[in-house]
Amino acid sequence: MDPVTPKRPYDAYEYESSACSIARTLEQIGDRWALLILRDVANGVRRFDQLADHLGVARNVLSRRLAALTEFGVVTRVAYRDEGSRERQEYRLTDAGHELIPILLAFMGWGDRHLAGPEGPPAYPVHARCGAPVRVSITCEAGHDLGDRPHLHLEPGPGSRVRAGAPGGRA
Amino acid sequence: MDPVTPKRPYDAYEYESSACSIARTLEQIGDRWALLILRDVANGVRRFDQLADHLGVARNVLSRRLAALTEFGVVTRVAYRDEGSRERQEYRLTDAGHELIPILLAFMGWGDRHLAGPEGPPAYPVHARCGAPVRVSITCEAGHDLGDRPHLHLEPGPGSRVRAGAPGGRA
Numbered sequence: 454m455d456p457v458t459p460k461r462p463y464d465a466y467e468y469e470s471s472a473c474s475i476a477r478t479l480e481q482i483g484d485r486w487a488l489l490i491l492r493d494v495a496n497g498v499r500r501f502d503q504l505a506d507h508l509g510v511a512r513n514v515l516s517r518r519l520a521a522l523t524e525f526g527v528v529t530r531v532a533y534r535d536e537g538s539r540e541r542q543e544y545r546l547t548d549a550g551h552e553l554i555p556i557l558l559a560f561m562g563w564g565d566r567h568l569a570g571p572e573g574p575p576a577y578p579v580h581a582r583c584g585a586p587v588r589v590s591i592t593c594e595a596g597h598d599l600g601d602r603p604h605l606h607l608e609p610g611p612g613s614r615v616r617a618g619a620p621g622g623r624a
Numbered sequence: 625m626d627p628v629t630p631k632r633p634y635d636a637y638e639y640e641s642s643a644c645s646i647a648r649t650l651e652q653i654g655d656r657w658a659l660l661i662l663r664d665v666a667n668g669v670r671r672f673d674q675l676a677d678h679l680g681v682a683r684n685v686l687s688r689r690l691a692a693l694t695e696f697g698v699v700t701r702v703a704y705r706d707e708g709s710r711e712r713q714e715y716r717l718t719d720a721g722h723e724l725i726p727i728l729l730a731f732m733g734w735g736d737r738h739l740a741g742p743e744g745p746p747a748y749p750v751h752a753r754c755g756a757p758v759r760v761s762i763t764c765e766a767g768h769d770l771g772d773r774p775h776l777h778l779e780p781g782p783g784s785r786v787r788a789g790a791p792g793g794r795a
Contacts, residue, residue, distance in 0.1 A: 463667075463747065464668070465664060465667035465668055465678070466668070466669045466674055466678055468746070468747070470660065470664070470678050470679055470680065472746045473732075473735075473746055474731070474732045474733075474734075474735025474736045474739060474740060474745060474747075475659070475660070475663050475728055475731045475732045475735060476660060476663075476735075477735045477739040477740075478731045478732075478734050478735035478738075478739060479656045479659055479660065479731065480656070481739075483655065483656035484654065484655060484656065485650045485651070485654035485655065488646070488650055488654060489641065489646070489650065492644070492646050492647075493636060493641070496634075496636035496778060497636055498636050498637045503637055507637055507641050507787075508641055509641065548773065549738055551773040552734055552737065552738075552772050552773055553734060554762070554773070554774050554776065555730045555733070555734075555760050555762055555772075555774070556727065556730040556731055556734060558730075558762060558774075558776075559726045559727040559729075559730045559760070560645070560649045560650065560727055561644075561645045561646045561649075562645075562726070563645070563649050563723055563724060563726075563727060564644075564645025564646060564647075564648045564649035565645045566723065567649075567720055567723075568645060568648040568649060568652075569645060569648075569783050570783060572782050572783040573781055573782035573783045574645060574781040574782070574783055575639070575643045575644055575645060575780075575781050575783040575785070576634065576639070576644065576645075576778045576779065576780060576781045576784055577778065577779045577780075577781050578776045578777070578778055579764070579776065579777050579778075579779055580764035580766065580768055580770060580774075580775070580776065580777075581776055581777050582768070582775065583764060583766045583768060584777075585764040585765040585766035585768070586764065586765050587762055587763070587764045587765075587770065587774070587776060588762075588763060588764075588765075589726050589760060589761075589762060590760075590761050590763055591725070591726055591729060591758055591759075591760060592758070592759060592761055593750070593751035593754060593757065593758045593759075594756040594757050594758075594759075595751065595756035597751055597753070597754060597756070599751060599758065601723050601726075602719060602722040602723055602725070603725050603726070603729075603751075603758070604751070604752035604753065605725065605729075605749045605750065605751065605752055605758060606749070606750050606751075606752050606755075607667060607748065607750075608747065608748045608750055609746075609747060609748075610745040610746050610747045610748050611743050611744035611745070612740050612741060612743040612744045612745055612746040613746045613747055614746070616678075
């Protein structure tokens with residue numbers, strides 16, 4: 454299927470909300486604690502006690518969220534042992550978890566622009582290899598940078614599902 | 625302040641979790657309904673009844689979430705009148721709301737890669753002007769594309785706050 458040549462205009466209301474990739478991702482990590490845990494693990498806060506302390510989250514909530522994120526496959530447990538202590542577990546991003554970083558950066562960029570206050574951004578993300586500041590950009594395959602307020606259309610993809618009761622729907 | 629030349633290495637555990645731009649943004653829109661409402665409004669599902677129907681959300685929940693998003697300044701009410709009906713309100717993204725689209729696209733891209741299933745993505749975002757497929761990319765000011773699993777460091781920004789009780793913290 455050629456995504457650029459739609460058979461008909463996309464009308465979001467005709468399509469099943471739950472078949473959307475945004476909805477499916479939010480179903481798994483669409484809450485504040487999940488995303489803050491992922492942020493902390495990405496930033497090197499990886500041990501249970503440190504996460505509980507840094508996030509100020511109840512230990513039972515943290516435990517449940519970490520178990521869910523582990524089962525979902527975005528974090529994994531890795532054993533470590535401090536000298537003189539028993540073996541413990543810390544949490545790391547998996548490859549799939551690492552691919553969530555653009556989501557976190559998009560939240561960060563928006564917050565930096567709109568919520569940072571007069572003192573300025575709390576942190577700068579930089580490219581680990583060259584040290585240059587990093588940004589999220591929306592680009593198209595024709596080479597355009599769509600800027601901070603991108604103008605998009607959606608085209609129905611092969612996995613779209615038209616809602617049974619939708620006005621104008623085929624089903 | 626030069627963000628590229630840190631005074632000291634960034635240790636996320638030393639910094640206040642709540643002073644982070646990710647945390648501040650999640651505080652306002654970090655739940656599944658808020659982000660799904662923003663998705664729908666961005667995609668042209670703008671009327672209360674359509675939103676309630678499309679999202680399958682309870683009307684009192686939708687009403688509270690729309691009021692919060694309006695107060696937060698990312699959606700705004702616009703009057704419309706269907707022929708023969710009284711004036712009603714629909715919801716549109718504000719400029720600040722429009723700048724949330726990269727967050728939604730980042731969720732969409734991740735879901736397309738990891739949760740779409742064998743049938744493929746449910747929808748393709750394309751550039752409204754040229755029709756070419758769109759993607760979220762992480763780039764640095766030195767011109768590098770950091771790919772799907774970007775390697776980043778954080779540098780403390782002017783708005784960072786060291787935690788009072790942090791090990792190694794200055795306060």
